């Protein structure tokens with residue numbers, strides 16, 4: 224079982240203080256309602272209904288945590304991190320109070336969470352960089368240590384030339400932002416770009432050497 228296949232629903236938080244203890248690295252998924260966040264998490268984890276994918280956007284204002292485990296040398300599975308499905312933004316019917324609570328919840332999480340390793344910004348490749356997306360991107364300037372992936376989703380809806388243009392535009396924006404941003408085309412529907420997504424996110428969660436239990440060999444080499 225791979226890292227992302229191990230995903231299990233853990234907990235939902237309606238407020239920042241409802242998040243699980245900040246001990247393990249997290250990858251959060253942000254994006255407009257309907258951009259395809261839940262579908263992306265389902266495809267990544269090979270679960271059909273892990274993150275509920277709904278046709279009525281904007282109902283839930285919760286941070287949903289999915290726990291990941293990896294196999295230790297002993298053979299048992301140990302906690303490795305979380306995927307976090309953030310509430311979407313940009314839905315037309317949202318009133319002021321929903322907007323306010325959204326920015327408090329998501330903004331609070333993005334600004335404060337010490338264990339946030341990376342953020343996947345899921346955008347519809349046909350209309351990327353909408354105002355809410357720009358808000359998130361701008362917000363992340365305050366978190367230079369957090370990796371980002373701009374996922375140009377629903378690429379199945381674009382012709383080859385359009386895909387190329389969308390990718391080029393996003394790459395130019397990413398280069399301007401800095402070296403911590405990756406960009407890729409993706410289709411949850413057609414399962415395109417899934418391996419690339421997995422590789423990027425696995426690298427974000429790869430334990431640094433100091434976190435690994437030293438084997439006799441590596442502890443020897445550390446002492447030298």
Ligand SMILES: Nc1nc2c(ncn2[C@@H]2O[C@H](COP(=O)(O)OP(=O)(O)O)[C@@H](O)[C@H]2O)c(=O)[nH]1
Nearest residue numbers: 256257258259260261262276277377410411412
């Ligand atoms: N064409 C297309 N539709 C998609 C894709 N991913 C998701 N959708 C559809 O977009 C809608 C919203 O998806 P969902 O994952 O619930 O979005 P969320 O609100 O961001 O979590 C659903 O009707 C999905 O079937 C994709 O890659 N291509």
Ligand SMILES: [Mg+2]
Nearest residue numbers: 260261275276
């Ligand atoms: Mg969703």
